[in-house]
Amino acid sequence: MNRFFRQIRLGFIAVLVIVWTCLPIYHMIMLSLTPQTAAFAGRLWPDNPSLENYRSALTRGHPFLAHFWEQLLNSVLVALTTCALVLFIASLTSFVLGRLKPRWAPVISNMALFTYLIPSAFVAIPLYRVMGQYGILNHPWSLILALVAFATPYAIWVMRQYAESVPYELDESARVDGATAPQIFWHIYIPLIAPSLVAIGTYALLLAWNEYLYAFLFLSSEAKLTVPVVLGHFTTSDDAPWSLMMASAVIYALPPIALYYSVRRFMVTGLTAGSVKS
Amino acid sequence: MERSSLAHANPNAPGRFGSEAVWGFIFVIPYVVVFVFVVVYPILYGLVLGSNPDSYRKLFQDPIYLKCAWNTLVFLVVGVNLKLLMALFLSGFFYNTEAWIRWVGIIFLLPWAAPSLPSIFSIRWMFNSEWGMINNVLFRLFGIDGPLWLVNPTLAFFLVILTHIWKYLPFWTLILLAGRMAIPKDHYEAASVDGATRVQVFRFITFPALKNLYITSTLLSTIWSVGDFNSVYLLTGGGPWDATHVLSTLGIRYAFNIGDIHTGVATVITALPLVIPIVVVLIRRLGRGE
Numbered sequence: 001m002n003r004f005f006r007q008i009r010l011g012f013i014a015v016l017v018i019v020w021t022c023l024p025i026y027h028m029i030m031l032s033l034t035p036q037t038a039a040f041a042g043r044l045w046p047d048n049p050s051l052e053n054y055r056s057a058l059t060r061g062h063p064f065l066a067h068f069w070e071q072l073l074n075s076v077l078v079a080l081t082t083c084a085l086v087l088f089i090a091s092l093t094s095f096v097l098g099r100l101k102p103r104w105a106p107v108i109s110n111m112a113l114f115t116y117l118i119p120s121a122f123v124a125i126p127l128y129r130v131m132g133q134y135g136i137l138n139h140p141w142s143l144i145l146a147l148v149a150f151a152t153p154y155a156i157w158v159m160r161q162y163a164e165s166v167p168y169e170l171d172e173s174a175r176v177d178g179a180t181a182p183q184i185f186w187h188i189y190i191p192l193i194a195p196s197l198v199a200i201g202t203y204a205l206l207l208a209w210n211e212y213l214y215a216f217l218f219l220s221s222e223a224k225l226t227v228p229v230v231l232g233h234f235t236t237s238d239d240a241p242w243s244l245m246m247a248s249a250v251i252y253a254l255p256p257i258a259l260y261y262s263v264r265r266f267m268v269t270g271l272t273a274g275s276v277k278s
Numbered sequence: 279m280e281r282s283s284l285a286h287a288n289p290n291a292p293g294r295f296g297s298e299a300v301w302g303f304i305f306v307i308p309y310v311v312v313f314v315f316v317v318v319y320p321i322l323y324g325l326v327l328g329s330n331p332d333s334y335r336k337l338f339q340d341p342i343y344l345k346c347a348w349n350t351l352v353f354l355v356v357g358v359n360l361k362l363l364m365a366l367f368l369s370g371f372f373y374n375t376e377a378w379i380r381w382v383g384i385i386f387l388l389p390w391a392a393p394s395l396p397s398i399f400s401i402r403w404m405f406n407s408e409w410g411m412i413n414n415v416l417f418r419l420f421g422i423d424g425p426l427w428l429v430n431p432t433l434a435f436f437l438v439i440l441t442h443i444w445k446y447l448p449f450w451t452l453i454l455l456a457g458r459m460a461i462p463k464d465h466y467e468a469a470s471v472d473g474a475t476r477v478q479v480f481r482f483i484t485f486p487a488l489k490n491l492y493i494t495s496t497l498l499s500t501i502w503s504v505g506d507f508n509s510v511y512l513l514t515g516g517g518p519w520d521a522t523h524v525l526s527t528l529g530i531r532y533a534f535n536i537g538d539i540h541t542g543v544a545t546v547i548t549a550l551p552l553v554i555p556i557v558v559v560l561i562r563r564l565g566r567g568e
Contacts, residue, residue, distance in 0.1 A: 013371050014382045021386050024444065027411055028400035044415065089312065092305040100302045108306055113564060115317050117498075117557045119505020121526040122546045125533045126324030127316070134315075149316035152309060181301035210393040213507050217534070228395045235399070235515070242403055249396030260391035261384075 032247040053247030062244055064233060067222055072252075075209055075226040078140050082147045082208035083201050089148065090155035090200065091193070095185050097156065098163040099171055109160075112153035120150045121213055128217050142218040143226070147208050155200045162196035163189070198266045206256050227252045324543050333544035343545065346523040349435060350504070350549070353524055357439040358499050364443065365450035366492065370484075372451065373458050390448040398512040401441055402428065431521035434514050438522055442509040450495060457491040458484065490563075497560050504549055525549045 032053055034046040060066050093112075097105045131142040170188050179187070190197075212228045219225050231252065234245040260267065337343045372383050389397060404411050405427040413424030428434045465483050474482070507526045510516065516523040516531060523531065525545055533542025 010371070010374060010376070010379065013368075014379070017368065017371070017382055017386055020444070021388055024397050024400045024404065025388055025392065027404045028396055030411075031400065031403065044411065089308045093309040096302045096305045100298055100305075102299060102302045108309070110561070111313055112309075113561055114557075115313065117501055117560055118317075118321075119501060119526065119553070121505040121507040122529075122549070122553075123317070123320050123324065124507075124526075125529060125539060125542050125546065126320040126327060128533075129327070129539070130316075130320045130323055145312065145316050149312050152312065156309070181298050181305070185305075206391075206393075210395075212395055212512070213530075217530075228393065231395055231399070232512070235402075235512075246396070246400065246403075249399060253392050253396045256393055257388070257391045260387075264384075264387070 028246050031243050032250050034243045036241055036243050053244045056244055057248040057251060062241060070223055071225050071227050071230050078143055078226055079205045079208040081144050083204040085148045086151045086155050086204040087197060087201055090152050090159055094156045094159035094163060095189050098160045112156050116153035124213055124217060131218055137218055138220045138224060143215055146214050147211060151204050151207050158200055159193055159196050162193050166192040195266055198263055202259060202263050202267060209256050327540055328543035328547040330540055333540045336541055337544055342520045345521060346528045350524045354500055354503055357442050358503050361443045361447055362450055362496055365447055365454050368451045369454035369458055372455050387448050389445050394445055394508045395512060398441055402513050405437060428514060429518055431518055435522045438510050438513055441513050442506055453495055457488050461487045494563050497556050501556055
């Protein structure tokens with residue numbers, strides 16, 4: 001009997017959790033299947049669901065989406081470049097902090113911790129001006145550099161935590177055999193921390209793909225925008241083609257969700273390891 | 279063999295370790311360069327931009343600013359604590375080992391895996407008081423006209439907080455779940471042998487073990503929530519009548535909509551008396567673990 005009530009209680013919580021989680025997502029998909037003229041009906045399910053909005057989004061069927069394909073490509077390029085730079089910089093830095101351990105290592109790790117704790121929206125205004133001084137406003141590099149700066153501290157932290165769990169003896173014996181620091185880094189360190197590279201790479205890709213504020217501030221010409229900024233333009237009027245926007249939003253949301261779920265196991269262990277230790 | 283014993287005999291042999299020190303410097307150059315140009319310099323520049331006392335005078339006389347400072351406080355106190363309490367409760371739910379609960383967990387991660395913009399826009403349209411799904415359902419079921427969700431400042435801000443919780447709840451639940459997993463199982467077994475109630479188990483085993491993690495999470499989440507621009511900007515745009523701004527969106531509004539970059543920076547700087555003590559505490563707490 002006790003077991004029975006336990007199942008009832010758990011089932012009740014599960015239903016609440018699922019409704020809470022899925023409602024906005026269900027609504028997004030429902031609206032994307034609603035013909036434009038019926039978007040104002042507020043139905044639970046459209047009377048005549050159709051894929052028309054998706055066709056329209058992918059064939060630039062609306063002035064808002066005239067450059068949709070280029071903008072998708074921009075998003076992909078920004079995400080890939082950010083990811084590569086974060087992996088490059090963070091693996092080198094975490095190698096120094098966790099393996100070479102020079103006396104000045106705490107200075108670097110405090111720099112990283114400090115950056116990690118700044119709300120990035122707070123630096124947005126001066127950073128906008130500074131990007132102007134560097135002459136790269138409205139260029140993808142402005143967005144990429146900002147993303148790299150705010151993603152690396154976390155990446156360094158996670159990689160370093162991960163590196164502590166792999167044996168140090170390998171480094172020692174390689175040293176004894178006369179290996180130089182770059183050789184140890186490339187042939188020993190990188191293969192050992194590979195699982196955390198998957199987690200961090202995914203983290204950086206998602207962060208860059210999802211970024212709205214910086215992209216919206218730094219990029220201005222239509223052909224250089226990333227997808228979230230374009231989608232943001234739809235809110236300028238309340239009679240905007242919302243169901244079309246939702247279809248493009250679903251197209252934009254699918255790659256990160258697919259990526260996240262395909263490496264979920266790495267993400268959960270890789271990314272929570274650092275936080276739980278404290 | 280001979281070489282290795284030699285190396286152990288003299289670990290400070292010159293040359294090899296000297297070159298490692300040099301490589302150490304070379305390897306951190308990329309990080310330091312990014313840090314200096316994209317973090318340190320913009321922050322110093324921001325402090326210069328925000329050093330004019332007139333900006334603050336102007337700010338403190340602006341009723342929108344006062345409303346926004348209050349909103350930020352409510353957002354942090356209510357939003358963060360509600361979110362973490364829910365996460366604490368749900369981490370207990372997901373701790374159960376039934377196979378179907380793992381499936382619920384997989385679905386539960388969706389808000390975190392999905393980009394914020396599409397979901398927040400979906401919520402925005404759903405709560406549109408004339409055409410949205412929520413009020414339409416309310417009308418059909420009960421024949422009532424639902425509330426003016428995003429037109430009423432209080433309700434709109436309530437929805438901002440719910441949106442924020444919706445987005446970040448999965449992350450904090452995972453963190454606290456990982457914390458629960460780290461508690462040795464035999465503590466629970468011993469408690470069940472002694473016939474402890476669920477409340478007692480939580481009070482004497484789970485909570486003491488999670489306390490530190492819970493406090494760190496609350497502080498971290500507070501810092502990050504101060505910077506949550508999207509939940510406000512994408513849901514209400516700070517409206518209606520600029521009544522739902524928080525510091526991060528109001529700063530952007532001053533700097534880019536009104537074109538007053540000094541007041542924009544000053545807006546953000548007024549959060550520092552709250553943010554800096556938390557950062558100091560966190561650096562101590564997180565630095566200790568390393």
